[in-house]
Amino acid sequence: MTTANAHSASKTILVLGDSLSAEYGLVRGEGWVSLLEKQLTAKNIHAQVINASISGETTVGGKTRLPSLMEKYHPDILIIELGGNDALRGLSLKASEDNFRAMISTAKKDKARIILTGMQIPPNYGKEYAQKFFSLYAKLAAEQKIVLVPFLLEGVADSNDYFQADRIHPVAKAHPVILNNVWQHLYPLLRK
Numbered sequence: 001m002t003t004a005n006a007h008s009a010s011k012t013i014l015v016l017g018d019s020l021s022a023e024y025g026l027v028r029g030e031g032w033v034s035l036l037e038k039q040l041t042a043k044n045i046h047a048q049v050i051n052a053s054i055s056g057e058t059t060v061g062g063k064t065r066l067p068s069l070m071e072k073y074h075p076d077i078l079i080i081e082l083g084g085n086d087a088l089r090g091l092s093l094k095a096s097e098d099n100f101r102a103m104i105s106t107a108k109k110d111k112a113r114i115i116l117t118g119m120q121i122p123p124n125y126g127k128e129y130a131q132k133f134f135s136l137y138a139k140l141a142a143e144q145k146i147v148l149v150p151f152l153l154e155g156v157a158d159s160n161d162y163f164q165a166d167r168i169h170p171v172a173k174a175h176p177v178i179l180n181n182v183w184q185h186l187y188p189l190l191r192k
Contacts, residue, residue, distance in 0.1 A: 012077070016082065027172070077186065083100070115149060115185055149182055152178060
C-alpha cells in the first residue's frame with residue numbers, strides 16, 4: 001500500500017495556540033506548525049493546516065475565538081496548544097480548566113477530533129501549582145477521551161541551547177523536536 005492510498009480524504013487541521021505555535025522570535029517557516037505543513041507534503045498526506053495561533057494567547061482568548069474558527073474552517077482535527085500564558089499570568093487553574101472544557105465542547109459539537117498539548121511551568125511558580133497545572137492536561141484528556149501530547153516541549157525543556165534569550169521561547173532548531181512530539185499523536189488521526 002502506498003503512502004498516498006493509506007490515508008483517507010483530505011483533512012483540515014486547525015492549530016489554536018500561543019507564541020510556541022505562532023513562530024515568536026523565529027523567521028517565518030521555522031516553527032513546528034510550518035514544519036508540519038512541509039512534512040505532510042513530503043509524506044503525500046493531503047491536509048490543510050490553519051495556524052490560528054497568537055503570541056500571548058490564553059485559554060480565555062482561545063475559548064472566545066474558537067467558535068468562529070470552527071464555523072469558518074470546520075476542521076477535522078483541532079490541536080489546542082494553550083495554557084502556558086494562563087500559568088505565567090497566575091490565572092486560576094479552575095478558570096483554565098473551564099476554558100479548556102468549553103473549547104473541547106465546541107470542537108466536539110463540530111465532530112472535530114482533538115489533540116491537547118500538555119505544558120509544564122517552572123517550579124518557581126510553586127511546586128504544588130506547577131504539579132496541578134501539568135496534571136490538568138492528562139485529567140482533561142482522560143475524562144474527555146481526547147488525544148494528549150503529554151508535554152509539548154519534551155526533549156527541549158531541559159536544554160538551554162534550545163531556547164531564545166528569554167528562556168521561554170524555543171529557537172528554530174528545537175521546532176523539529178516539538179513537531180515530532182505532536183506528530184506521533186497526530187499521525188494516527190490522519191489515517192482514520
